[in-house]
Amino acid sequence: xxETSGSSGSPSRRALIGWGGxxxxxxxxxxxxxxxxxxxxSDVDPAGAASxxxxxxxxxxxxxxxxxxxxxxxxxxxxxxxxxxxEFVQMLKDWTLAARRMTAGQTVGEGAYGGLAExxxxxxxxxxxxxxxxxxxxxxxxxxxxxxxGLADARPxxxxxxxxxxxxNLDGNRSGGDLCIQACADDPQVAVHAIRNxxxxxxxxxxxxxxxxxxxxxxSTTPEEQTPRNLMGFxxxxxxxxxxxxxxxxxxxxxxxxxxxxWMAGGSYLVARRIRMHIETWDRTSLQEQEDIIxxxxxxxxxxxxxxxxxxxxxxxxxxTAHVRLAHPDSNHGATILRRGYSFTDGTDxxxxxxxxxxxxxxQRDVRExxxxxQRSLATDTLNExxxxxxxxxxxxxxxxxxxxxxxxxxxxxxxx
Amino acid sequence: xxETSGSSGSPSRRALIGWGGxxxxxxxxxxxxxxxxxxxxSDVDPAGAASxxxxxxxxxxxxxxxxxxxxxxxxxxxxxxxxxxxEFVQMLKDWTLAARRMTAGQTVGEGAYGGLAExxxxxxxxxxxxxxxxxxxxxxxxxxxxxxxGLADARPxxxxxxxxxxxxNLDGNRSGGDLCIQACADDPQVAVHAIRNxxxxxxxxxxxxxxxxxxxxxxSTTPEEQTPRNLMGFxxxxxxxxxxxxxxxxxxxxxxxxxxxxWMAGGSYLVARRIRMHIETWDRTSLQEQEDIIxxxxxxxxxxxxxxxxxxxxxxxxxxTAHVRLAHPDSNHGATILRRGYSFTDGTDxxxxxxxxxxxxxxQRDVRExxxxxQRSLATDTLNExxxxxxxxxxxxxxxxxxxxxxxxxxxxxxxx
Numbered sequence: 001x002x003e004t005s006g007s008s009g010s011p012s013r014r015a016l017i018g019w020g021g022x023x024x025x026x027x028x029x030x031x032x033x034x035x036x037x038x039x040x041x042s043d044v045d046p047a048g049a050a051s052x053x054x055x056x057x058x059x060x061x062x063x064x065x066x067x068x069x070x071x072x073x074x075x076x077x078x079x080x081x082x083x084x085x086x087e088f089v090q091m092l093k094d095w096t097l098a099a100r101r102m103t104a105g106q107t108v109g110e111g112a113y114g115g116l117a118e119x120x121x122x123x124x125x126x127x128x129x130x131x132x133x134x135x136x137x138x139x140x141x142x143x144x145x146x147x148x149x150g151l152a153d154a155r156p157x158x159x160x161x162x163x164x165x166x167x168x169n170l171d172g173n174r175s176g177g178d179l180c181i182q183a184c185a186d187d188p189q190v191a192v193h194a195i196r197n198x199x200x201x202x203x204x205x206x207x208x209x210x211x212x213x214x215x216x217x218x219x220s221t222t223p224e225e226q227t228p229r230n231l232m233g234f235x236x237x238x239x240x241x242x243x244x245x246x247x248x249x250x251x252x253x254x255x256x257x258x259x260x261x262x263w264m265a266g267g268s269y270l271v272a273r274r275i276r277m278h279i280e281t282w283d284r285t286s287l288q289e290q291e292d293i294i295x296x297x298x299x300x301x302x303x304x305x306x307x308x309x310x311x312x313x314x315x316x317x318x319x320x321t322a323h324v325r326l327a328h329p330d331s332n333h334g335a336t337i338l339r340r341g342y343s344f345t346d347g348t349d350x351x352x353x354x355x356x357x358x359x360x361x362x363x364q365r366d367v368r369e370x371x372x373x374x375q376r377s378l379a380t381d382t383l384n385e386x387x388x389x390x391x392x393x394x395x396x397x398x399x400x401x402x403x404x405x406x407x408x409x410x411x412x413x414x415x416x417x
Numbered sequence: 418x419x420e421t422s423g424s425s426g427s428p429s430r431r432a433l434i435g436w437g438g439x440x441x442x443x444x445x446x447x448x449x450x451x452x453x454x455x456x457x458x459s460d461v462d463p464a465g466a467a468s469x470x471x472x473x474x475x476x477x478x479x480x481x482x483x484x485x486x487x488x489x490x491x492x493x494x495x496x497x498x499x500x501x502x503x504e505f506v507q508m509l510k511d512w513t514l515a516a517r518r519m520t521a522g523q524t525v526g527e528g529a530y531g532g533l534a535e536x537x538x539x540x541x542x543x544x545x546x547x548x549x550x551x552x553x554x555x556x557x558x559x560x561x562x563x564x565x566x567g568l569a570d571a572r573p574x575x576x577x578x579x580x581x582x583x584x585x586n587l588d589g590n591r592s593g594g595d596l597c598i599q600a601c602a603d604d605p606q607v608a609v610h611a612i613r614n615x616x617x618x619x620x621x622x623x624x625x626x627x628x629x630x631x632x633x634x635x636x637s638t639t640p641e642e643q644t645p646r647n648l649m650g651f652x653x654x655x656x657x658x659x660x661x662x663x664x665x666x667x668x669x670x671x672x673x674x675x676x677x678x679x680w681m682a683g684g685s686y687l688v689a690r691r692i693r694m695h696i697e698t699w700d701r702t703s704l705q706e707q708e709d710i711i712x713x714x715x716x717x718x719x720x721x722x723x724x725x726x727x728x729x730x731x732x733x734x735x736x737x738t739a740h741v742r743l744a745h746p747d748s749n750h751g752a753t754i755l756r757r758g759y760s761f762t763d764g765t766d767x768x769x770x771x772x773x774x775x776x777x778x779x780x781q782r783d784v785r786e787x788x789x790x791x792q793r794s795l796a797t798d799t800l801n802e803x804x805x806x807x808x809x810x811x812x813x814x815x816x817x818x819x820x821x822x823x824x825x826x827x828x829x830x831x832x833x834x
Contacts (some may be wrong), residue, residue: 005793028540032617047804050689055728066628072632074762079769108735116704117703117704117705117708118703118704118705119703119704120700120701120702120703120704121650121700121704121707121715123650124648124696124700125645125646125649125650125651125715126648126650126760127646127647128646128716129643129646173767184439187633188605188632188633189632189633189646189760192632192633192760192773195514195771196696196773197702199697199771200697200700203697207769208627208765208769208770208771209765209769210765211762211764211765211771213630213632213762213763213764214604215605215606215609215630215632216605217487217607218603224554226546229543229544229546229606230542230543231541231544231546231609231613232542232543233538233540233543233545235543271775279458279541280612280616280617282535282621283537283538283613283617284538286534286535286536287533287534287535287536287537287538288534288535290538291534298538299545309566343543343606343609345491345628345630346630346763346764347607347627347628347763348625348627348628349512349629350574350590350627352585352624352626353625354613354616354625354628356609377442386582417615
């Protein structure tokens with residue numbers, strides 16, 4: 001399922017930079033230049049991580065879920081502004097084309113900036129000269145989208161509105177959305193560039209409802225690499241589903257054909273939660289108390305009573321309110337999610353406290369058997385004294401784009417057409 | 418001026434990770450581990466860029482000015498909350514100690530988390546296991562600091578309050594500050610960790626007034642590397658002062674002893690401006706118009722009428738309102754600044770537009786002969802239709818910390834004591 005580019009005769013961002021100004025400005029035709037592609041949307045190839053290589057856009061599943069987690073995130077939720085179904089479908093096709101090119105390290109438009117000096121450039125340009133940086137773009141459809149375009153009957157049963165959880169303090173301006181795009185890349189400029197250019201293509205059809213920059217990953221899907229730490233200073237996601245664990249992915253992440261609806265086969269469901277941390281309070285808590293609350297030690301990340309990070313947790317050795325214990329599948333009838341969260345810091349809150357925390361992203365086969373029972377179980381988590389959920393959204397993640405003729409949402413919109 | 422650590426017998430962040438949980442939690446003494454240090458505060462050694470090495474903290478000048486520009490930024494302005502001079506001086510000493518350790522890739526406290534399980538950890542932990550990542554921490558003193566602690570007579574003449582410039586739309590909550598810390602690193606988690614831990618040490622004495630995350634550098638001080646692009650898609654800082662240009666640094670950046678006051682010798686002055694870009698409007702502007710406005714072509718970055726980025730600009734070939742022309746030293750009686758800005762994007766503004774732009778940082782020997790005349794000259798810049806200055810601050814940057822007995826601000830506070 002690995003695609004090689006160059007067949008379109010269009011340059012990679014990287015090739016572009018060497019041309020010289022005059023030719024560029026006039027949109028001169030370029031010699032085709034094959035971008036180096038590594039990894040695929042469905043399979044996992046961590047090899048490309050260090051090289052700034054491209055992750056293939058086409059696959060059974062969308063890239064950006066089981067793909068080895070990139071370092072940086074720009075996430076945007078959009079509201080639909082058009083009631084013209086054909087116009088919206090055309091935008092999805094245009095988005096797909098742009099996403100296919102940008103993930104391959106190319107500019108949005110063919111040719112340099114897509115043509116004439118008299119027209120606005122097709123590409124905003126700030127990623128020129130940058131590597132593909134393992135950019136993945138993952139689209140999702142929110143519950144409210146199914147109230148539009150006659151899609152009501154196509155709404156998956158599993159795409160439930162999230163219930164109100166204990167402690168929720170949600171800001172409507174940071175919640176919901178008809179659509180989402182998750183842009184992950186090792187270079188934040190590449191991720192920001194991608195969201196900006198999709199927003200631009202969507203001008204008049206969609207508008208950004210909220211967006212979130214994540215400066216550092218807090219979960220990994222590649223156990224062989226060092227487990228990242230969240231802003232509480234603890235290793236996060238030690239027992240996460242790895243991108244190579246085909247069986248667990250099939251069981252817990254990918255929607256099966258028999259789950260229905262048909263158009264979701266190979267897709268998944270995403271829960272996004274903006275979790276503000278009261279880090280100043282946390283930082284005044286003793287080390288022992290921090291470790292009791294989490295259920296792991298801070299240095300090594302070993303579960304209570306164990307020596308090594310990856311030792312099997314013995315839940316009964318932990319406090320009944322320990323985070324690891326309450327979130328563990330054994331405490332939740334086996335409920336398991338794939339985590340892909342990022343740390344954020346968005347300035348200060350007017351009281352001199354950093355507006356910082358975890359932008360939690362979790363993928364699952366069914367929200368009712370994934371995030372919801374786990375989050376309910378966490379109602380008694382002592383960690384709740386130090387965190388607050390301030391944003392929330394849920395999205396159906398359609399399957400991958402199969403080939404050059406396919407586009408984001410084709411199965412949904414063709415089924416209903 | 419290169420320092421090797423390890424003399425304190427304390428571990429580097431990197432060495433720490435391998436110990437195992439139990440020992441860590443008890444704060445066991447660790448074998449000393451020399452952190453790899455490359456580069457110095459005063460001199461320039463871009464060699465460490467790829468390796469995650471440390472930049473030396475000690476030097477004639479503070480690091481983070483002429484130092485090769487790191488990829489990411491976390492910048493914080495603080496207000497002083499104490500009126501106890503001795504308490505404030507002690508905080509500066511504590512900050513210096515922590516900065517010395519963190520820039521070397523060590524935890525804030527000696528030992529693992531600084532001691533007992535019953536106490537809050539000295540270090541918040543999220544940078545454990547990460548490389549020094551070329552972290553630099555640069556302190557600055559704002560005009561309002563000199564209204565406190567009997568410092569009025571020590572205020573440098575060159576530390577003027579900035580005048581109101583044409584087009585300014587400043588938000589008081591993103592402007593000013595008694596103190597600032599500029600944290601630059603190749604890993605944003607390392608920069609965020611440093612600001613957070615300094616804020617924590619300062620608890621009760623100072624409080625963060627505002628802070629800014631910069632996700633990508635827009636200027637370089639190393640001409641041999643590819644010039645970064647700002648969010649307008651243009652290469653930025655092509656003719657910036659290089660960290661190796663000792664003569665230009667001496668002439669335009671470092672405060673000379675004869676400039677006065679004595680305590681500022683070897684220091685500099687920093688102007689910080691949060692510049693919001695109306696990127697949606699910019700993106701609808703034709704390529705030709707964008708290039709006319711800037712005075713360079715977008716692809717190569719060559720000045721109008723020239724072929725290559727680094728060709729000498731011929732100002733008369735540009736429109737009289739072109740940005741490059743108006744900002745050029747020849748248009749400003751030679752005024753020259755060292756730029757160190759970063760791109761930011763802080764979500765959306767409630768109207769679906771990205772709150773994105775340039776966090777402009779400029780160092781100079783005298784603000785009255787640097788930023789002020791240049792910014793006045795830019796009053797007729799057509800770029801002003803696409804940008805707005807929404808935050809502003811100015812700081813005196815004291816000289817470097819010389820050795821282990823020295824501390825940030827010693828010359829200022831000793832002179833006045």
